[in-house]
Amino acid sequence: MRDRTFLGLNTAIRSIAVRASRHGTKADVRSPLTGFDKICGSAKLITGTLTSRRSDNNRTLAQERVILSMTSAVPGTLAAFLCFFSLTVNVPGAQAQEATGKPPTATAKPEKKLTEIKIGYLRAYAPQLALSVLDVPPRDEGVAGGNVAIADNNTTGSFLGQKFSLDVTEVKPDADAVPAFQDLIAKGNRYVVADLSARQLLSIADLARDDGVLIFNAGATDDSLREEQCRASIYHTIPTRSMLADGLAQYLIWKQWRRWVLIHGSHERDQLFAEALRRAATRFGGEIVGEKLFEDTGTARRTDSGVVQIQRQMPVFTQDLPEHDVLLVADESEVFGTYVPFRTWIPRPVAGTAGLTPSAWHPASEQWGGTQIQNRFAKASGRRMLSKDMAAWTAVRILGEAATRTQGADPRKMADFIRSDDFSIAAFKGQKLTFRKWNQQLRQPIFLGDGRSVVSTSPQEGFLHQLSELDTLGVDEPETKCVLK
Amino acid sequence: MQRRACALAIVATGFMAGPASAYMAYVSNEKDNTMTVVDTATMQVVKTVNVGQRPRGITISHDGKHIYLCASDDDSIEVIDTASLEIVDTLPSGPDPELFVLSPDGKTLYVANEDDNLVTVIDIEGKKVLAEIPVGVEPEGMGVSPDGKTMVNTSETTNMAHFIDTSTHEITDNVLVDARPRFVEFTPDGKQAWVSAEIGGTVSVIDNQTREVVQKITFEVAGLRPESIQPVGVRITADGKKAYVALGPANRVAVVNTQTYEVEKYVLVGQRVWQLAFTPDQKTIISTNGVSNDITFIDVATDEPVQSVTVGALPWGVVVSPK
Numbered sequence: 001m002r003d004r005t006f007l008g009l010n011t012a013i014r015s016i017a018v019r020a021s022r023h024g025t026k027a028d029v030r031s032p033l034t035g036f037d038k039i040c041g042s043a044k045l046i047t048g049t050l051t052s053r054r055s056d057n058n059r060t061l062a063q064e065r066v067i068l069s070m071t072s073a074v075p076g077t078l079a080a081f082l083c084f085f086s087l088t089v090n091v092p093g094a095q096a097q098e099a100t101g102k103p104p105t106a107t108a109k110p111e112k113k114l115t116e117i118k119i120g121y122l123r124a125y126a127p128q129l130a131l132s133v134l135d136v137p138p139r140d141e142g143v144a145g146g147n148v149a150i151a152d153n154n155t156t157g158s159f160l161g162q163k164f165s166l167d168v169t170e171v172k173p174d175a176d177a178v179p180a181f182q183d184l185i186a187k188g189n190r191y192v193v194a195d196l197s198a199r200q201l202l203s204i205a206d207l208a209r210d211d212g213v214l215i216f217n218a219g220a221t222d223d224s225l226r227e228e229q230c231r232a233s234i235y236h237t238i239p240t241r242s243m244l245a246d247g248l249a250q251y252l253i254w255k256q257w258r259r260w261v262l263i264h265g266s267h268e269r270d271q272l273f274a275e276a277l278r279r280a281a282t283r284f285g286g287e288i289v290g291e292k293l294f295e296d297t298g299t300a301r302r303t304d305s306g307v308v309q310i311q312r313q314m315p316v317f318t319q320d321l322p323e324h325d326v327l328l329v330a331d332e333s334e335v336f337g338t339y340v341p342f343r344t345w346i347p348r349p350v351a352g353t354a355g356l357t358p359s360a361w362h363p364a365s366e367q368w369g370g371t372q373i374q375n376r377f378a379k380a381s382g383r384r385m386l387s388k389d390m391a392a393w394t395a396v397r398i399l400g401e402a403a404t405r406t407q408g409a410d411p412r413k414m415a416d417f418i419r420s421d422d423f424s425i426a427a428f429k430g431q432k433l434t435f436r437k438w439n440q441q442l443r444q445p446i447f448l449g450d451g452r453s454v455v456s457t458s459p460q461e462g463f464l465h466q467l468s469e470l471d472t473l474g475v476d477e478p479e480t481k482c483v484l485k
Numbered sequence: 486m487q488r489r490a491c492a493l494a495i496v497a498t499g500f501m502a503g504p505a506s507a508y509m510a511y512v513s514n515e516k517d518n519t520m521t522v523v524d525t526a527t528m529q530v531v532k533t534v535n536v537g538q539r540p541r542g543i544t545i546s547h548d549g550k551h552i553y554l555c556a557s558d559d560d561s562i563e564v565i566d567t568a569s570l571e572i573v574d575t576l577p578s579g580p581d582p583e584l585f586v587l588s589p590d591g592k593t594l595y596v597a598n599e600d601d602n603l604v605t606v607i608d609i610e611g612k613k614v615l616a617e618i619p620v621g622v623e624p625e626g627m628g629v630s631p632d633g634k635t636m637v638n639t640s641e642t643t644n645m646a647h648f649i650d651t652s653t654h655e656i657t658d659n660v661l662v663d664a665r666p667r668f669v670e671f672t673p674d675g676k677q678a679w680v681s682a683e684i685g686g687t688v689s690v691i692d693n694q695t696r697e698v699v700q701k702i703t704f705e706v707a708g709l710r711p712e713s714i715q716p717v718g719v720r721i722t723a724d725g726k727k728a729y730v731a732l733g734p735a736n737r738v739a740v741v742n743t744q745t746y747e748v749e750k751y752v753l754v755g756q757r758v759w760q761l762a763f764t765p766d767q768k769t770i771i772s773t774n775g776v777s778n779d780i781t782f783i784d785v786a787t788d789e790p791v792q793s794v795t796v797g798a799l800p801w802g803v804v805v806s807p808k
Binding site: 155372375426469 | 581599600619623641644647656659661665684685710713736745
């Protein structure tokens, strides 16, 4: 009888009452956008009291010490977002101006003519559900990071007579992105930060190439965009699935947890991440001893009292898996992953899209000066910084750095600088980041976190590479299928 | 009896082997909110003092009576009496003070406020803020010319050294340097400002007259990844002949010939070395090694590491008493 309740598991994960309250809901965002124009100038903001104990310890120490207090999470406020949004859509539609000759050391008096650098931001957006309300993507995910970078660039720009703007446009996830892209170009944006699907990105890539526009992909993790489908007009600041999977795999191997089982979802992106995990296993000496598909049969993600059923169903679903050290989950679609930790048949750690998760950024990272960007971001946006925010911040900062180093706003000179050997960008990840020349993917360390704190960052010690240890993550040059065109 | 004689002999030897005269070194420990006091002659910890939250930048008054300490998470600068080792006062600092520099006349503190893109000018005696100067993103490094006329701040995300006239509190020049500039040190003759770039991996030497980069010093250690070489603290000897550069996770201090700009030696110290301080007799330079929780005494004559001493958790800055 008892067993019967567990039958039909694949179909019956019904869901869950999420009553979790947001951690640390002290409302500490005091009209963060008072006088936004001021942010663009001196970026003098109202101080928040954010964290109590922070330090700039590096990886070794972080691994050894338990971080005891992580006190602050600042709740999102609609007001903050609306302010930002209104700013970004009210950017005047002036023409981009060519660079003026600048002396190598510009003076502080900014009476000179302002050079404007207009950046478009094109995103596919629709509200998304998640198994836990804590994981529902914020309305301004990514955009908020871009806006903080605009403020950063404008502080620097105030010394050089440069002004940056961000023009945000949204389309539906399945919509044709071409008209919106053409609209951004018509408004004089020479650079576009994109948070789009792979299909949408490819639909605008060749148009961008023909117009001499650079696209910065801050949203799509698809390896295909850096391999078979790579394009010369697209730079990628968000890591690929293979980089994320490799970062996780290196840590599991470092821990000597080598036997893995894999539960993956039935959607395309779940399959792609599962494939990246299989590749990582082969690459670093892990063994996937068993796999199981968790079919999405279209159940509701949130229902009252679903918890009771999950608690009984998940142990049975994982009961027939062979002996393993770690259970890997590939569920980007948010169908079951969050339900796996602590509910498995045998007690094993969970990693992948649930449990220990690889990411481009972690909202609790305070290493390598991270405290500063985290504080700045929290003050400006009223929430913690996520991976997509960091990818967008990095993209906009790359353009700021190019404008600073080339002393102007000439798109060709800026593009040449970004492609040159002199280019690098600092992004609170402990070392300079550069682009892989063969597919224009930004090399970067991968954070491994458990939702509360950073557990480690990869590449792990001992994974060596003849050129850059960052190239132990993802597809390396000898293996690439990319021919830039 | 014999044992006591032996002990005395060891103490005597210790004194002879160590630096000639006794100074106190004060080390800020970022992680455990303490300041360690170390006798530079015996190279022993004398006392550990509880201070404010996240102590980082540390300096001392010219008469040696007061230590100024940035308690970053308390948004204040603490004044510690060196005789009693008690916190006797606080100065207004602006939010999140990280690093500061004392004017040559000892009257003014110039403070980098990381979170606010500001340099705050503080009158120590009057305990008041004289000026707030908007600078680039994430101000950090602070240096002042020996004549006190020029102050330099570095901004870590803007990647500039901002030259500020101390009489007008206005920026006069912005010099572009490499990524994440962390520290500024003037040469004793005031002709150059040396600016380290942590992520860029270089030290830019800036001419204080032309305000242009005249030399970029790079570092290379066999067997180390270039990314792990991250210059932070810089100190130049009083005779102006040698510069010491702390190289962060490269775990070494580089010794640079200031005439040729060549690196003459890499001194292996502890893990993640960030800041440096000379003893007043210039015979010893001390490094703070954050991850190994210690400081290393380096003999300036031979550039050999003499001894490492365990201090608090994540030692950040160090200053040595002038007497």
